[in-house]
Amino acid sequence: MASSSFQRFAAFAILGLAVLLTLYPVAWMLSASFKTSQEIFTTPLLSVGAAGLSNYTSAFAERPFFLYLLNSVLASAVSVVLTVLLSALGAYSFAKFRYRLAPVFWIVVLISVMIPLEAIVIPLFLQVHAFGWTNTYAGLILPTAFNVVGIFIFRQTMISIPDAYIEAARIDGAGELRILFSIIMPMILPTIVVVSVLTFNLTWNSYLWPLIVTSDDTLRTLPLGMAAFQAGFNTQYGQVMAVSVFGALPTAIFFLSLQRYFVEGAIATGVK
Amino acid sequence: MKIGKRGFGERHIPIWGALFALPALLYIVLFQLYPILFSFYISLHDYDLLSDPVYVGFKHFAALPYDRAFINSLWITIAYVVYTVVPVLGLSFLLAWALTQVRKSRGLWRTLLFIPSVMPIVSVALVWKLIFNFNGPLNDAVTLAGGQAVPWLNNSTYAPIAIVIMSWWHAVSYYMIIFLAGFLSIPRDYYEAAALDGARGFQVLRYITLPAMKPTIALAVVLATVNGLKTFAFQQIVTDGGPANATQIMTLLIYKTSFSYLDMGRASAYSVVLFGGILAISLLQIWFLRDRNG
Numbered sequence: 145m146a147s148s149s150f151q152r153f154a155a156f157a158i159l160g161l162a163v164l165l166t167l168y169p170v171a172w173m174l175s176a177s178f179k180t181s182q183e184i185f186t187t188p189l190l191s192v193g194a195a196g197l198s199n200y201t202s203a204f205a206e207r208p209f210f211l212y213l214l215n216s217v218l219a220s221a222v223s224v225v226l227t228v229l230l231s232a233l234g235a236y237s238f239a240k241f242r243y244r245l246a247p248v249f250w251i252v253v254l255i256s257v258m259i260p261l262e263a264i265v266i267p268l269f270l271q272v273h274a275f276g277w278t279n280t281y282a283g284l285i286l287p288t289a290f291n292v293v294g295i296f297i298f299r300q301t302m303i304s305i306p307d308a309y310i311e312a313a314r315i316d317g318a319g320e321l322r323i324l325f326s327i328i329m330p331m332i333l334p335t336i337v338v339v340s341v342l343t344f345n346l347t348w349n350s351y352l353w354p355l356i357v358t359s360d361d362t363l364r365t366l367p368l369g370m371a372a373f374q375a376g377f378n379t380q381y382g383q384v385m386a387v388s389v390f391g392a393l394p395t396a397i398f399f400l401s402l403q404r405y406f407v408e409g410a411i412a413t414g415v416k
Numbered sequence: 417m418k419i420g421k422r423g424f425g426e427r428h429i430p431i432w433g434a435l436f437a438l439p440a441l442l443y444i445v446l447f448q449l450y451p452i453l454f455s456f457y458i459s460l461h462d463y464d465l466l467s468d469p470v471y472v473g474f475k476h477f478a479a480l481p482y483d484r485a486f487i488n489s490l491w492i493t494i495a496y497v498v499y500t501v502v503p504v505l506g507l508s509f510l511l512a513w514a515l516t517q518v519r520k521s522r523g524l525w526r527t528l529l530f531i532p533s534v535m536p537i538v539s540v541a542l543v544w545k546l547i548f549n550f551n552g553p554l555n556d557a558v559t560l561a562g563g564q565a566v567p568w569l570n571n572s573t574y575a576p577i578a579i580v581i582m583s584w585w586h587a588v589s590y591y592m593i594i595f596l597a598g599f600l601s602i603p604r605d606y607y608e609a610a611a612l613d614g615a616r617g618f619q620v621l622r623y624i625t626l627p628a629m630k631p632t633i634a635l636a637v638v639l640a641t642v643n644g645l646k647t648f649a650f651q652q653i654v655t656d657g658g659p660a661n662a663t664q665i666m667t668l669l670i671y672k673t674s675f676s677y678l679d680m681g682r683a684s685a686y687s688v689v690l691f692g693g694i695l696a697i698s699l700l701q702i703w704f705l706r707d708r709n710g
Contacts, residue, residue, distance in 0.1 A: 258698035
């Protein structure tokens with residue numbers, strides 16, 4: 145895109161300001177997590193706090209944050225596996241098969257995208273209650289584990305795979321499941337990563353459903369544990385920030401190592 | 417013969433195709449379609465979880481116009497969506513444009529700016545809650561600039577503003593990425609042709625960039641509106657709907673009405689309204705997509 149030097153300068157000014165505003169709260173969180181309650185609101189951002197790691201150790205002594213972390217990892221892992229599996233099967237069906245019910249099935253999938261969890265929490269809770277799943281991992285994880293967007297993303301990629309590959313495999317006598325899992329899936333590894341990262345992040349952040357379905361502290365996921373800790377210890381700001389940092393660390397590591405896929409996932413959700 | 421149109425071999429069995437879609441469909445029916453229908457059913461009943469549901473017809477819907485908590489929440493929700501969607505999309509469009517202007521280390525700028533989108537939403541809420549604390553850094557800046565410290569979270573005028581500001585911080589980078597993808601998909605020839613015709617600066621923006629970005633902008637508006645309507649964690653964690661219900665967004669009203677007051681029928685009627693709003697906007701999205709693919 146052609147651009148004048150004025151445009152270039154304006155762009156740098158805008159980006160610089162935006163980066164400052166973006167990083168300030170993050171820096172503040174990090175810095176406050178090492179400060180004592182007295183220091184937090186009185187010392188400048190870049191000063192080193194006297195609390196050391198004490199905010200972290202005392203917060204962890206107060207609540208089982210590593211258990212919350214494990215619960216979050218479990219919920220996210222199950223969601224990823226379930227979403228990749230169901231989406232890949234569904235997408236293969238929609239991308240490569242023609243059958244009479246396909247348009248009906250596709251409409252069902254389209255409708256499901258338009259049903260937000262926020263509008264069905266009450267019936268979903270009653271249903272989970274009827275299954276006897278309240279305060280269980282099944283109730284916590286399964287009702288929101290499948291991210292339908294995966295079907296759209298996989299389908300988009302699978303459509304671009306030439307049918308010749310599939311036909312050749314069929315002539316060689318490969319079963320349909322084998323074609324999907326040992327021929328198609330290895331060809332679309334980047335898409336699998338995009339769907340996995342997207343689903344992982346979604347479940348990792350999920351707050352409303354775990355809040356409703358669990359009351360047992362040992363079943364809490366990290367976001368719930370963090371929020372509950374804050375509600376109970378309002379004035380221990382250093383500890384609250386330590387907990388926030390702890391909650392953000394896994395995502396930060398994950399993001400830095402798989403950044404490309406995060407970005408692609410964000411775009412794919414938007415564009416579908 | 418409907419099948420085999422694109423040269424599938426005769427050993428191809430379409431029944432497999434239908435079978436492969438079934439697990440996903442079963443899941444959708446069980447955890448999405450059935451619940452939404454069940455939601456309509458409950459909205460026609462009085463139900464408190466303890467005794468059996470009693471059919472009351474459209475009582476809960478008829479009561480909505482006179483329900484002060486509902487009307488209050490409806491306005492708060494609409495205001496929240498308007499005050500987040502418009503500035504967020506404007507800022508993210510501007511940032512995406514700025515990113516297209518830099519040649520070197522665009523990746524680094526993008527990474528830094530993308531941080532709020534990947535930060536856990538509860539961490540975001542907790543940090544901003546402290547930034548908006550009466551003794552917090554924002555008020556330090558306000559007093560430094562010669563202003564009076566503002567009781568951000570304890571005042572029903574300022575609390576919604578505080579929630580809106582943290583929502584901007586959280587959301588801008590996500591739409592920035594979407595706009596950036598849109599910018600980068602505009603063919604270079606368009607710009608070269610415009611340059612040949614002598615178009616400059618704002619003319620390029622007005623006649624090339626904006627028209628080419630129209631589908632992306634429309635999509636971003638829909639996405640941001642739906643996401644705004646679904647917001648819950650910020651209001652629940654930072655202010656719990658207060659002070660004086662000033663940040664009681666619809667999702668939070670539904671949550672409290674059902675799980676605190678156990679008024680499942682009324683809360684389901686609220687849910688149906690929320691669903692109607694989101695459905696209307698999602699249908700717009702499908703319309704946009706069809707427009708673009710067709």
